[in-house]
Structures are given as C-alpha cells and as structure tokens.
Amino acid sequence: xxxxxxxxxxxxxxxxxxxxxxxxxxxxxxxxxxxxxxxxxxxxxxxxxxxxxxxxxxxxxxxxxxxxxxxxxxxxxxxxxxxxxxxxxxxxxxxxxxxxxxxxxxxxxxxxxxxxxxxxxxxxxxxxxxxxxxxx
Numbered sequence: 001x002x003x004x005x006x007x008x009x010x011x012x013x014x015x016x017x018x019x020x021x022x023x024x025x026x027x028x029x030x031x032x033x034x035x036x037x038x039x040x041x042x043x044x045x046x047x048x049x050x051x052x053x054x055x056x057x058x059x060x061x062x063x064x065x066x067x068x069x070x071x072x073x074x075x076x077x078x079x080x081x082x083x084x085x086x087x088x089x090x091x092x093x094x095x096x097x098x099x100x101x102x103x104x105x106x107x108x109x110x111x112x113x114x115x116x117x118x119x120x121x122x123x124x125x126x127x128x129x130x131x132x133x134x135x136x
Contacts, residue, residue: 038064
C-alpha cells in the first residue's frame with residue numbers, strides 16, 4: 001500500500017507537566033536538555049496521520065519501575081485512576097451520549113483513588129485530515 005500523505009508526532013511529558021512537550025534539541029527551552037530520573041512519571045504520546053486518517057495514543061510509565069521494584073503510593077493511585085478513567089470514557093462514548101456524561105464519568109471514577117481530573121478535560125473529534133478539540 002502506498003501512502004500519499006502521512007506524518008507522525010511524538011510528545012513526552014514528565015512528572016507535573018500535563019501538556020505536550022516535544023522541544024527540539026537545539027531549542028532554548030530548558031526541558032530540551034532535561035534528563036529522566038528513576039521514579040519520574042512519564043507520558044509518551046504518539047500521533048499518526050496517514051492519508052487523512054488521524055489517531056493519537058498515549059501511555060504512562062514510571063522510569064525504573066519493574067516487577068521487582070513496582071510503583072506504589074500516590075504514583076500508583078494516579079496511574080490507575082487515569083487508566084480506569086480512560087476505560088470508562090471509552091465505554092461512555094456512544095451514540096446519544098453528551099460530552100458532559102463522559103466528563104462526569106471521569107470525575108466519578110478518579111475519586112475512587114482520591115484524585116481529581118485536570119480542569120479543561122477535552123474530547124477530540126477526529127475528522128478526515130484533522131483532529132478538532134472541543135472543551136467539555
């Protein structure tokens with residue numbers, strides 16, 4: 001299969017940053033030269049666009065975590081809360097549901113772990129040749 005129009009973007013955010021971070025190595029942004037350390041919580045987000053169809057996927061990891069040295073405490077709570085909230089959100093996105101129902105489901109879910117969702121949670125609507133963000 002031949003692709004006529006494609007692109008890929010990768011963003012990495014660590015610890016307290018909830019935004020997309022992808023500074024160039026030549027950037028004057030201090031995060032461009034930041035090194036990851038054991039225990040850092042890191043979000044890796046990948047966006048791909050192929051012939052007009054776009055998708056985004058993300059994963060959260062803790063640097064240095066393993067079966068012998070598992071994630072515990074608030075880090076574990078936050079990661080589990082986010083993962084479960086994403087599962088709930090995917091189940092609530094269906095014909096006839098409103099955006100606020102998804103936001104409400106996320107908020108109720110993360111409370112189980114004593115967490116709060118980031119204000120301004122958004123739902124991205126994918127369309128041909130684009131991802132349009134609507135704040136809910």
